[in-house]
Amino acid sequence: MNKLSIEKLNKSFDIVIDNIASDKSISHRCAMFSLLSDQPSYIKNYLRGEDTMDSLKIAEKLGATVEDDGEMIKITPPEFLREPNDILDCGNAGTGMRLYAGLLSGIEGSFVLTGDKYLRGRPMKRVVNPLRDIGAKIDGREDGNKAPLHIRGGKLKPFKYHSPIDSAQVKSALILAGIQSDEVSFYKEDLLSRDHTERMLNGMGADITTGEDGWIKINPLEGKLKPLNITVPTDPSSAFFFAVAAAIIPDSKVTLKNVTLNPTRIEAYKILKQMGAKVQFIETENVYEPLGDIIVESAQLNGVTVDKNIAWLIDELPALSIAMSIANGKSVVKNAEELRVKESDRISAVVNSLKLCGVDFLEEEDGYEINGNATLQKATIDSHGDHRIAMSFAIAGLVCGMEVEDTQCIETSFPNFNEILNSLKP
Ligand code: S3P
DSSP states (O other), X not given: OOEEEEOOOOSOOEEEEOOOOBOHXXXXXXXXXXXXXXXXXXXXXXXXXXXXXXXXXXXXXXXXXXXXXXXXXXXXXXXXXXXXXXXXXXXXXXHHHHHHHHHHHTSSEEEEXXXXXXXXXXXOHHHHHHHXXXXXXXXXXXXXXXXXXXXXXXXOOOOEEEOSSOOHHHHHHHHHHHTTSSSOEEEEOSSOOOOHHHHHHHHTTOOEEEOTTSOEEEOOOOSOBOOOEEEOOBOHHHHHHHHHHHHHSTTOEEEEEEEEOOTTTOHHHHHHHHTTOEEEEEEEXXXXXXXXXXXXXXXXXXXXXXOSOGGGTTTTHHHHHXXXXXXXXXXXXXXXXXXXXXXXXXXXXXXXXXXXTTOEEEEETTEEEEEOOOOXXXXXXXXXXXXXXXXXXXXXXXXXXXXXXXXXXXXXXXXXXXXXXXXXXX
C-alpha cells in the first residue's frame, strides 16, 4: 500500500505537458480489436498502465503474439482465438472485463474472467443479462452479477436492445457481440456514451451506423477486419487532473498536448470553462477521432450545477469536486448514481474525503452539493483503491498539502502521475 505526501505549492506555474498517460479506453480497445483482424496491428503510445497491460496479456492468452520494442507494440492475431488454459485476469479494469465478456460470448470455448477485489465487487449483470438474452452462457457469483465470470461462448442471436444505462462498456460489449452474429443487431442508449468502439471498428472496416432516432445499427462482420495502425492520444481524463490544478492555483496555466478531443470525452473541460476558467481547444489532427491541445488558465471559479451528460463526466467528477470546493458559491451534482458503482463508490469517497478537508457538503443518493469558498485543509485521504480519488486529492494537496493513502491504484491508468506532479514544483 503506497502513500503520497503532497506539499502545498506556494507559487504559480506555466507548463506544457507532453507526457501525460495515453488514453486508457482506446488502449484497451487496441488490444481487443486487433484480435478481429488477420494482419498485425501497430500501436504507438499504448498505455503502459496496469489495466491496459492486463488487456494485452489476455490478448496473448487468447493466442495473439505481442512484440513491444518500448515504443511500438505489434499485435499479431491468431487465425482463430484459442480457448485459454488459464483464467483471464482483468485486474482493476471494468472496461477489460465487460468488453472481453462481449467479445468472448461469441467465441466457441470456455473462458473465466476475473479481477482484483474491487473489480470482483462491481456489477456485471448490466452486460451479463443482455448477453445471456442473445444466447451466451454466462455464470458467476450472485447469479452472474459478480466475477469471477464463466463464459461458454458460441453462436449468438441478433438483438434489438435499448439499454437502461448510458455506458460505453455495456454498449461496446453488445457491439462486440453483435458483429459476431449472422444478422443485423440494434442498440440504443439515451445519451451517446464515449464512442471509441464505433469509431475504431468502423476505421477497421466494420459497418456500425447511428440513425437519427439514436438506434445504432450493428452489421455482422464480413470476414476479418483491417488491422489498426494508431498512435494512442493523451487521455483527457488523466490530463484533467492538471487542468484542475491550473484552474485552482492562481495565475497558473497548463498546455496539455495531443489529447483526444472526442466530444464525449471533453465535457469536464467545458464545465471548468463554465465555472470561469479559461479553456481553449486547439485541434491539430483527425485520425479515428479529433485530437489536439487543451490550454487551461486559472481564474476566479464560480459554483455550477451538473445534472446532464453525466456519462461524459463520470471519470472527471472527483477532480471537478475539488474545483467546486474552491469556487464561489454552491455546486450541485445530480443524476449521477452511476458514480456509486465505479472503481469505488465515488459519491461516498468524494464527500467523505472533502469532509476531512473541511468542505461543507450534502450527500444525496444520486450526487452531492458542495458549498464552495472552502479553505481546504490538509488531511489523510484513503483512495478506496480508486485511482481517480487518489489523484483528485493529490491535486487538492497543491492548495493545502495532503497525505493520500493506498495510491498503488494510480498505476492502473497514470503511472507517471507523481513525476508530473513533482515537475510543478519550483
Ligand atoms: C470506459 C467507459 C466509462 C468509464 C471507464 C472507461 C470505456 O464507463 O468510466 O473509465 O473505456 O468504455 P461507462 O461504462 O460507465 O461508460
